[in-house]
Amino acid sequence: MxxxxxxxxxxxxxxxxxxxxxxxxxxxxxxxxxxxxxxxxxxxxxxxxxxxxxxxxxxxxxxxxxxxxxxxxxxxxxxxxxxxxxxxxxxxxxxxxxxxxxxxxxxxxxxxxxxxxxxxxxxxxxxxxxxxxxxxxxxxVSNPCTIIQMNIPYKDTNYSLVQADQLYAIFKKSDVPFELQMEDLSEVQKWGQEVNTALDSNQSIKGVVLLDDLLLPNGRIKTVTFRKDNFIVRSPGFGTAAACYASLLFNGEFTMKQPFENESIFNSFITVQLANQSEDGYQFAFTSRGxxxxxxxxxxxxxxxxxxxxxxx
The missing domain is CATH 3.10.310.10 (Diaminopimelate Epimerase; Chain A, domain 1)
Known part of the structure; x- marks a missing residue:
């Protein structure tokens, strides 16, 4: 050699x-x-x-x-x-x-x-x-996250656009027939590919997120993030967490007085806490480890x- x-x-x-x-x-x-x-x-x-x-x-x-x-x-x-x-x-x-x-x-x-x-x-x-x-x-601490548009129609559901570290399209898991778990990975991937294809004309969207907020009362959400190339982000997603919690706060669905978690499809997580809210948007403090x-x-x-x-x- x-x-x-x-x-x-x-x-x-x-x-x-x-x-x-x-x-x-x-x-x-x-x-x-x-x-x-x-x-x-x-x-x-x-x-x-x-x-x-x-x-x-x-x-x-x-x-x-x-x-x-x-x-x-x-x-x-x-x-x-x-x-x-x-x-x-x-x-x-x-x-x-x-x-x-x-x-x-x-x-x-x-x-x-x-x-x-x-x-x-x-x-x-x-x-x-x-x-x-x-x-x-x-x-x-994240840069400010801003809500671009809420409740955009898509088939029988709708999604939100939130600018965090990049522009995310956020969909609710309650509108799909599968769970965010490894056993349903093939269905999760198929859904992500279909949505990415449908939103392909909007080149500013860099990530599609499927959000499960069922456990929000327990201080946790679960997300899957798809890149433009349909590859699933391997972590729960830091920008994803900021975008999702910003949209939930904007909708008045909860108040973030304590740290919350964002969990991945394979059960890793990051901790998220609201750091600041102003006219510029929402800022969050992330805690994790390498x-x-x-x-x-x-x-x-x-x-x-x-x-x-x-x-x-």
Whole structure:
């Protein structure tokens, strides 16, 4: 084997969603994080394919590139990316990054538990609680979520449009004949594909959500989120949670005086609490944690016929 490229990565999952974190990408100088973000899909195209595509990755894998901060107030700078290119921000990615930095010793623990990550969307604050060198919880606050439109007709039901980290179309589970559980996964997937196809003309919609609020009186909702490519988001969804709770609050269906949970179809969850309500919308505090699943070196053999990888969805 003749190694052409090699990258060491730390894999972390946050409530089931997987992130691959790299710190040793090719050395290049950029005067700002914005310029790095703009050039990343072109300059690092090979790295995206190598690290995220199969056979080393899979369709639901997210990437995080950590670089030294450009801002003096930040502890580290991060570029978030997927198979399609960079994304402005990922709540789960921020939790994964701060977990990896602290548990791997790349960032010193602070007594305040307060850390700052520089992203293309700005410097964001996270609170990470560490016990015995393990990050046991991470909290961060969302940007304001706004209600775009409620009760939009669709066949025999209706849906709502809510702008959180992206624009979500939210449907109620009470209008479908199946449950949000692994045993009904094939029906869940079929429903998501049909709705995505029906809403395909609205390119601004980035996620379709099926919301089960039956257990809302017990402080919990259950959701499934479909991306535009019909892939199911592997976590309960941070933006999903904000969008769903914002729509429920807007409808006056409950008051959020204590923390609530958003549960996934495979029973992972994140904790959500209302942080602020103003004319700009609803802001929520998320609490979750990351778990390191592996530290590996990924290599590219120059004779490998699948150098660009592939994706099965």
């Amino acid at each position: 003749k190694i052409q490229k090699a990258y060491t990565a730390t894999d972390v999952h946050v409530a089931g969603e997987a992130f691959r974190i790299i710190k040793d990408a090719p050395l290049s100088y950029y005067p700002s994080l914005q310029q790095l973000d703009e050039q990343f899909p072109h300059v690092y195209a090979d790295e995206i394919k190598l690290l995220l595509n199969e056979p080393r990755g899979f369709a639901g894998l997210n990437g995080c590139l950590i670089v030294p901060p450009f801002s003096r107030e930040a502890d580290a700078a991060v570029v978030f990316f997927t198979h399609e290119g960079t994304v402005p921000f990922q709540y789960g990615g921020a939790i994964a990054v701060i977990t990896a930095l602290l548990e791997c010793g790349h960032l010193s623990q602070k007594k305040s538990n307060e850390y700052k990550l520089e992203t293309v969307s700005g410097v964001i604050s996270v609170r990470a609680v560490v016990e015995k060198d393990e990050v046991i919880s991470v909290e961060l 778990f390191i699943t592996g530290m590996q070196t990924y290599v590219l053999d120059q004779e490998d016929p699948l150098a660009a990888g592939f994706l099965l969805k």
